[in-house]
Amino acid sequence: MVDAGLVAELAAVLSPDRVRIGATELALYRRDASTIEGDAGVVCFPLTTEEVAAVVRIAHRRRVPFVARGSGTGLAGGATPLDGALVVVTTKMNRVLSVDVDERRAWVEPGVLNLDLSRHGAAYGLHFAPDPSSQQSCSIGGNVANNSGGPHCLAEGVTSMHVLAVEVVLPDGTVTMLGDPDGEWDGYDLRGAFVGSEGMFGIATKVCVRLTPNPPDVRTLLFDYTDVAAGAATVSAIIAAGIVPAALEMMDANCIQAVEAYVHAGFPLDAAAVLLVEVDGLPHGVAADTERIVEIGMAHGARTARVAQNDEERALIWKGRKTAFGAVARIKPNYYLHDTVVPRHRLVEVLTQVYEIAARHELIVLNVFHAGDGNLHPLLVFDKREPGVMERVHAAGEEIVRASVAAGGVLSGEHGIGLEKRDFMPLMFAPADLDAQARLREAFDPDGLANPAKVLPSGSRCGDISHAPEGAWI
Amino acid sequence: MSERPIRLGLVDDELATCVSCGLCLPHCPTFRATGEEAASPRGRIAAMRAVQWEGAPVDDGFVEFMSSCVQCRGCEPACPSGVPFGRLMEGTRRALVDAGRTVPWWQRLGYRALGHHRLVLAGSRLAALGQRVGLMPARLGLPPLPLRVPRLRATGTAAWLFTGCVMDAWQRDVHASVLRVAAAAGVGMALPGAGGDCCGALHVHAGLHDDARRLAERVMRSMPGTAPVVVDSAGCGAALKDYGHVVGTPEAAAFAARVLDVHEWLVDLMDRLPVPSATMVRPSVVVQDPCHLRHVQRAHAAVRTVLAPYARLLELDDDGLCCGAGGAYSALQPELAGDIRERKLAAIARARSAAPDAVVVSANPGCSVHLAATGLTVRHPVQIIAEGLDG
């Protein structure tokens, strides 16, 4: 059922061709890259901050919930519209507005793709450090909403550390600037609160990002092990030795096989795990760290240490890592990807539990993860056309989350909470903690119109009586 | 407009392969131009699924989203799950044609005409004349067409040179260059017999499957035997290589196995070509990969191998994103095709910033014509090689 008045008002401030209500098109915006489906009432495509503000003001006046959406590569249902919400798509706002080479920062619109920004910076020897596996497709707006990570966040930190300022449209349509491009300001860190707020504090319309100088030297190493625990022990030993590599990534046997079939990177098919280590920086430091890391790896039972000989080999190894999620379709057509973090010293213990849980639910599990951060990404692969499989997938997923939190870990390392983990929040947070988070949300969005019913379970705010629809598990 | 259920008839397992990860998005020219899910491979697959699996009606939106696909297949190499997107799109287009939802009768006449080579040559000549006297509307987006086409003569029997329809009418000089380079390597080439003109590629893209199969059978008859079939048009080459699937017989599969892109074929002849002199001034060329060479045939590396001794190669930084030509696409979707071309032109300008006199090389007539229509000089790689041989 289309709200004709809303459509007419939107068409007046945008243009009719950028307001969509066709059934086939609306259905494409039911979900992001997760499996959780909702339904979109209207989809619109603003081009400027002013247009976003006008759209949000209309939504605010009419009390219509709205959901901002970038590339739709989120994995937690964060961009899934519920109850026929208005979807505000920022993909057409895709310009790099300016680059300040000396200050190493750039102003970009939210629809700029992560990798495009780094490519743009390449002309100046700069890049945007957060590099989620979806970096070729995901947008900076989405990175801001999810406080995205990526393999290189081990050394460089997540998105929040690379966002200096954000121009946002608050949920009442006010346009405001949070943070300061120069890096320091008086007052509360509203910028810090906004980054990672999963679209619930407003819509980012311009982002001032910090750019990182490209390292003069990079070394990528690949260790392989006959035992996952040996790989994990290597990771802890490297960190304990005072080395923070640019990235420390691990893949288990199932994952190696799926990926190798796609990229042919020469991953050893009989290995129980491979550990990818990247070191970057100035040449002497890189050489010394590489040498030390090879020693540590071999001392912890690595069969071989392969050092990429050139950029092509390096790119191929990374391609294997970054396309792992998609490559699983070669095993089964659907996957359910989890994203929990555990303290590094408990990695092996939790991983063992993950294998047990999957086996108990008769599911195939692949593990590909940011070992340096303790960020696990167990992938349950299945064919959803198989009767009853979804129940098993969700049961297994919940057990994995519980095991991670029980080991002193957290619910999500980089994908966010969205709808997927909303109801797991009480596993990690007490009622008072959730109430404080709900207050923060209320300060930004007193009317609860921006991406409602995500992140916080209903009843988080003391006296909360708002309706929180269930995300339909498909 | 009727919205009765249409069976797309797609293979369920192929349709199920997509995991909606979105890694295809930046490799899709229409998504790049619009930022819209409906203009992306992931969105189009979701729409196909809704029709095939949920019985969703085929509304005007659905037809539009399927028609706006360039069928460049840039999404295929980008897809870690190996979704056979080209096949899904061809199947969907075929179902839409069968249901009378796309390709009106007058367009169908146009496609049919491609199979009548004299008509194509005469039409091209007429258009060329029209251009000279200012009668051809500029909005057709055609660069100057040749008034005369050189006569081609077979030089031997070691390999067939497939000549094509539009390619032969507009760029027969490229065929002449291929014959010239082959001769320099001591290889004689035969020309196809009757019916060896239209390959049916555009018909496959449009969903005109029966026409495509009829043309494919004609083409196969025109080049019998076991000699390699060499193709200098990327779109035709991709089509000929897919005959096994289009016609569906063992003979067609055997024919397809004989097909080589001219650059793939030349790689093995390289050592028989005269070595360019050290003093030769090598021209700078920007290599523009036709989608059906890079994404479908995956033969773009061969272009660089054979071109490198004769030219200084400049690469584009756009990951082989489509230029928007797409066979008949630039005529059917001129606005989107123009938007897509803008990105390509910007990439070309970046590549040429180091060498402003660089010409663009492209191994497909559709791309060359689409890009040349903006005033760019676009050559075929083999022409550069032929000139290099001449010193």
Next chain:
Amino acid sequence: MDLTGFADAVGLDGPVTIAGLAGRGGPVPGVRCVAAPAGIGTFLPEEMTVSCGAGTPVAELQAALAERGQSVALPDGGTVGGALAVGHAGLLRLGHGPVRDALLQCHTVLADGSTVMAGGTTVKNVSGFDLCRLFVGAQGTLGFFGTVLLRTRPEPAARRWFRSDEPATAVRRRLFRPSAVLWNGAATIVCLEGHPADVAEQAAGAGLVEVEGPPPVPAGARRPLASDDPALVGLPAGSYLVELGVGVVHLADAAALAAPRIADPGVVALHGRLKRLFDPDGRLNPGRAPAGAEPVAIGSVHP
């Protein structure tokens, strides 16, 4: 570390302020004063994390970390809680990052007496909204830090200070990720860290001359200001110190440059709503809240 006693001390009514070592302005005068618990909890070098009470002196914490070759990116002096509440980094901010990036998890006592846990135990965590960053730099006006979990970093093999007579921007361009680039109107002062050979090569390549250590920091005022701000042009050399790339200027004379006023209506409104939701009666560190967040004066209309 049990925070019950601390929460009881903060109580439920009346203005309250928090004291550390008075290194950063000290508690609000004339207001009932509490102190956060002190002491180092768990230091896990292989996790690169350490927990401690907010009342722990920074020097004590750094000394404990140094035994395992690590440190935290907090400025010298005062307590951990004070450093976090004020949120001003030390001179190595360009290389080590701002204070707000050092805090992983905190247990904070709010004005309503509740103790709230925010953040997580791991370096990477996006579970829920980022209250940690909200509390850093809030001057204790939204809550008082009780215990915190901090991210540690390995100490570099070498840390050396240099100077150059060339302009700071030109010097910075020649260096790969210096830890500090400072400009005092006459000279550029640089800190380089890393492998000793890399540090030496970088310094030689940029024509730097080694100096003993960091320069004295003018103590008059610290202002958020871009290094190329025209307001700096008229100031005499040596009367200020600019931190390049992080937007900070230290002044010898606070009156030389006025503090910027927060004027963005959206920001002011957000400050106000946050304060009302976290501390409706303005109990915590009265007078220290940013623009818009001080309680509305009696007689004006409460929206």
